[in-house]
Amino acid sequence: MAGQGVKPIASLLLGLNFCMYAIVAAISGWALNVAIDRGFIIGPGLVLPAHFSPVFFPIGNAATGFLVIFALIAGVVGAAAAIAGVHHIRTWNYDSLPSAASSGIVAWALTLLAMGLACKEIELKGRNACLRTVEAFLIILSATQLVYILAIHGVRRI
Template sequence: MANQQTMKPLATLLLGLNFCMYVIVLGIGGWAMNRAIDHGFVIGAGLELPAHFSPIQFPMGNAATGFFVTFALIAAVVGVGSVISGINHIRSWTSESLPSAASVATIAWTLTLLAMGFACKEIELNIRNARLKTMEAFLIILSATQLFYIAAIHGAASLRR
């Protein structure tokens, strides 16, 4: 049976992996959001919005892209926050630091699942570019690795009792 000291390196590895992937999702999502703002619509001479204006319509991708990018950015920001809390927990590795690390990690995981759901819808609708495909893949992988991280820190806590 694994002891708590074998869970700490596993949690550290998953934390580092999640951090790198969340930063990549932030980079690609930031690019997509910037492109949507720059090329999404043109305001007329009278400063009126176009007739069919939608703030989540992206010039690349399909109808799910706006929702996907928006929720992926939110999930990635909260995911990076969970990494910061996780680093604090890994450094101290006590039961006092576990609740904050676990709660932020769980919130990041649920937001990642939400973004992954929009990624699945975007995959179903087919029209998207390589960067969006990369972000979809990262969010699908992150939904699993974030869950494994949560299980690793909880597993170590249950072994301490």
């Protein structure tokens, strides 16, 4: 089958993307846990602060809540897309391409959404090292996921 030359590239990108998506999901999960543990608790007799946001995160800035939630979703969907991609890499035929390509495109779209929020968070400044790691990984993943999608479409009929 033609297109066997891009199979090693697609395999490398698949492994890289899986590891990066897992790291993004883990750090985003940690940040969500911090927000739940340190968040504002409304008890009897307490009122909401003047600028309270339902997506309040005690770390980072105003965009952190949205970034963490969308990065967590993108990380989980991206890792699942990588698992679907393993089947395509193993078989490398037209029957396995649609599932790998569609899940990869959905993961890429969610990664682009999270990357846009990461860019907004970078613009607002005031975040810690873990959030900067998530931002960097999302920016890198937006490119590597696109290259992976293009590589798996390298399968051509003879």
